[in-house]
Amino acid sequence: xxxxxxxxxxxxxxxxxxxxxxxxxxxxxxxxxxxxxxxxxxxxxxxxxxxxxxxxxxxxxxxxxxxxxxxxxxxxxxxxxxxxxxxxxxxxxxxxxxxxxxxxxxxxxxxxxxxxxxxxxxxxxxxxxxxxxxxxxxxxxxxxxxxxxxxxxxxxxxxxxxxxxxxxxxxxxxxxxxxxxxxxxxxxxxxxxxxxxxxxxxxxxxxxxxxxxxxxxxxxxxxxxxxxxxxxxxxxxxxxxxxxxxxxxxxxxxxxxxxxxxxxxxxxxxxxxxxxxxxxxxxxxxxxxxxxxxxxxxxxxxxxxxxxxxxxxxxxxxxxxxxxxxxxxxxxxxxxxxxxxxxxxxxxxxxxxxxxxxxxxxxxxxxxxxxxxxxxxxxxxxxxxx
Amino acid sequence: xxxxxxxxxxxxxxxxxxxxxxxxxxxxxxxxxxxxxxxxxxxxxxxxxxxxxxxxxxxxxxxxxxxxxxxxxxxxxxxxxxxxxxxxxxxxxxxxxxxxxxxxxxxxxxxxxxxxxxxxxxxxxxxxxxxxxxxxxxxxxxxxxxxxxxxxxxxxxxxxxxxxxxxxxxxxxxxxxxxxxxxxxxxxxxxxxxxxxxxxxxxxxxxxxxxxxxxxxxxxxxxxxxxxxxx
Numbered sequence: 001x002x003x004x005x006x007x008x009x010x011x012x013x014x015x016x017x018x019x020x021x022x023x024x025x026x027x028x029x030x031x032x033x034x035x036x037x038x039x040x041x042x043x044x045x046x047x048x049x050x051x052x053x054x055x056x057x058x059x060x061x062x063x064x065x066x067x068x069x070x071x072x073x074x075x076x077x078x079x080x081x082x083x084x085x086x087x088x089x090x091x092x093x094x095x096x097x098x099x100x101x102x103x104x105x106x107x108x109x110x111x112x113x114x115x116x117x118x119x120x121x122x123x124x125x126x127x128x129x130x131x132x133x134x135x136x137x138x139x140x141x142x143x144x145x146x147x148x149x150x151x152x153x154x155x156x157x158x159x160x161x162x163x164x165x166x167x168x169x170x171x172x173x174x175x176x177x178x179x180x181x182x183x184x185x186x187x188x189x190x191x192x193x194x195x196x197x198x199x200x201x202x203x204x205x206x207x208x209x210x211x212x213x214x215x216x217x218x219x220x221x222x223x224x225x226x227x228x229x230x231x232x233x234x235x236x237x238x239x240x241x242x243x244x245x246x247x248x249x250x251x252x253x254x255x256x257x258x259x260x261x262x263x264x265x266x267x268x269x270x271x272x273x274x275x276x277x278x279x280x281x282x283x284x285x286x287x288x289x290x291x292x293x294x295x296x297x298x299x300x301x302x303x304x305x306x307x308x309x310x311x312x313x314x315x316x317x318x319x320x321x322x323x324x325x326x327x328x329x330x331x332x333x334x335x336x337x338x339x340x341x342x343x344x345x346x347x348x349x350x351x352x353x354x355x356x357x358x359x360x361x362x363x364x365x366x367x368x369x370x371x372x373x374x375x376x377x378x379x380x381x382x383x384x385x386x
Numbered sequence: 387x388x389x390x391x392x393x394x395x396x397x398x399x400x401x402x403x404x405x406x407x408x409x410x411x412x413x414x415x416x417x418x419x420x421x422x423x424x425x426x427x428x429x430x431x432x433x434x435x436x437x438x439x440x441x442x443x444x445x446x447x448x449x450x451x452x453x454x455x456x457x458x459x460x461x462x463x464x465x466x467x468x469x470x471x472x473x474x475x476x477x478x479x480x481x482x483x484x485x486x487x488x489x490x491x492x493x494x495x496x497x498x499x500x501x502x503x504x505x506x507x508x509x510x511x512x513x514x515x516x517x518x519x520x521x522x523x524x525x526x527x528x529x530x531x532x533x534x535x536x537x538x539x540x541x542x543x544x545x546x547x548x549x550x551x552x553x554x555x556x557x558x559x560x561x562x563x564x565x566x567x568x569x570x571x572x573x574x575x576x577x578x579x580x581x582x583x584x585x586x587x588x589x590x591x592x593x594x595x596x597x598x599x600x601x602x603x604x605x606x607x608x609x610x611x612x613x614x615x616x617x
Binding site for chain 2: 001002003005006009010012013288289292293294295296297298299300301378379380383
């Protein structure tokens with residue numbers, strides 16, 4: 001026998017209680033992982049560093065109001081601007097699925113401004129060479145089972161074609177990854193020229209402009225100079241960083257995210273209390289035995305160590321397994337519904353660290369108070385405990 | 387003449403019960419020689435277990451010194467006292483105090499976790515101790531699968547497995563029937579006679595006390611000078 005045997009046997013002292021406690025921990029951290037995935041999906045907080053540097057100019061009144069395409073050259077002429085491109089909300093759905101993000105863009109400009117979009121060179125050339133071509137984020141391709149070479153019909157709720165149809169066909173020429181897992185992760189990008197020529201109304205307009213400074217002018221000044229350029233015009237602009245825009249956009253879902261967060265946080269908190277209570281009870285039951293161990297020559301420090309390791313053993317392996325299962329579940333859901341989450345459905349380093357910190361807090365928080373209280377008693381008092 | 391192993395000089399012990407100061411032991415001066423077998427009798431509340439706890443370093447005296455093998459244990463820190471207990475004292479309790487989650491062999495092996503012995507050496511020591519108490523065939527049994535007498539023999543094996551010179555027994559037969567109590571007392575007698583263990587035993591049972599070389603009587607926290615009548 002070694003000390004681990006003692007810890008292990010104590011852990012399984014009441015197997016049913018241990019199994020139920022482990023199940024509770026499994027549920028807690030499985031839910032926690034889903035919650036984190038949803039929180040990130042709704043908050044779009046993880047848009048990546050590139051989005052902090054890009055500026056997004058939309059109509060001052062509302063994002064749904066269009067801007068003239070001529071603004072592009074005026075923005076490009078402003079001092080301190082390195083590159084500019086634009087996008088427009090297409091608002092289409094595939095078959096009976098929910099609406100997701102598609103943008104008509106000027107391909108080369110857009111790719112240059114969004115280096116986090118990783119697209120195979122051969123696919124890029126194929127896209128540039130096909131007016132009806134589109135590239136799609138991997139979550140979307142996975143969800144709908146699209147492959148390069150497929151022709152897919154998308155039904156727009158906004159844009160009708162010159163022939164009166166609202167169904168637009170695109171050739172999938174490439175599938176890209178977004179290394180920042182940001183706003184482009186779950187979108188379809190296609191050619192603005194094709195879109196502008198074929199749409200029945202709104203020709204010569206775009207939804208928003210994306211620009212990037214060359215570093216010679218501070219971002220704040222650049223934002224002000226863009227908005228000043230179009231002040232007092234019929235279509236004034238409001239410019240912000242892409243990251244700030246993403247946050248603003250996400251506020252549409254903010255309430256859903258907040259409600260999901262609050263409900264799941266309450267569930268997690270209640271289960272944590274139950275788990276903590278069970279573990280604390282398990283320690284309290286052994287106070288007399290702590291007295292026996294001290295009588296045999298075990299120091300308070302070694303008993304403390306044995307109990308803490310037992311608490312960690314109860315929580316950490318199951319908690320980590322639960323987070324891995326949660327991760328798998330998120331990936332599975334993303335496979336079916338990835339297009340609904342433009343920022344992807346995943347957890348990041350912050351969530352993993354937070355999860356591990358919670359595991360430590362549960363195991364130490366439930367074990368430490370009773371064990372410290374017990375070890376403060378002298379041996380005679382411990383032995384008197386029934 | 388055997389050397390004096392345990393020496394108590396003017397030992398007293400007080401407890402505070404609320405605002406009241408309770409004097410449990412007063413002016414205990416006592417010498418116990420190596421290889422002695424001492425019975426400690428007295429009415430409930432006379433301080434027998436408290437005296438045993440002081441001898442074993444489980445508690446510290448309010449006054450006076452407890453010296454064992456030349457070392458004043460009443461002045462040791464709690465950490466040093468724990469180490470000292472592990473190598474010098476074997477405890478045997480009335481209710482055995484075995485850990486229910488461990489088999490007999492693992493209970494016996496507990497004190498050896500505090501030594502530097504290898505796993506195979508520890509196994510060897512455990513087997514020897516279990517053989518000595520006649521329970522080698524019950525090594526893999528859990529305490530709940532053993533009778534009271536067998537549990538007490540496992541507790542004795544645990545007390546002797548690290549070969550401490552002193553065994554302190556608190557009512558070792560208090561929870562056993564007469565026949566089983568006699569077996570346990572014979573085992574303690576053998577450990578004293580054949581293996582030279584110094585034994586101090588608290589008991590209410592005159593029959594158990596008759597196995598001791600001498601019996602001390604405690605009354606109201608003081609050692610009685612009168613000889614003890616076991617009949």
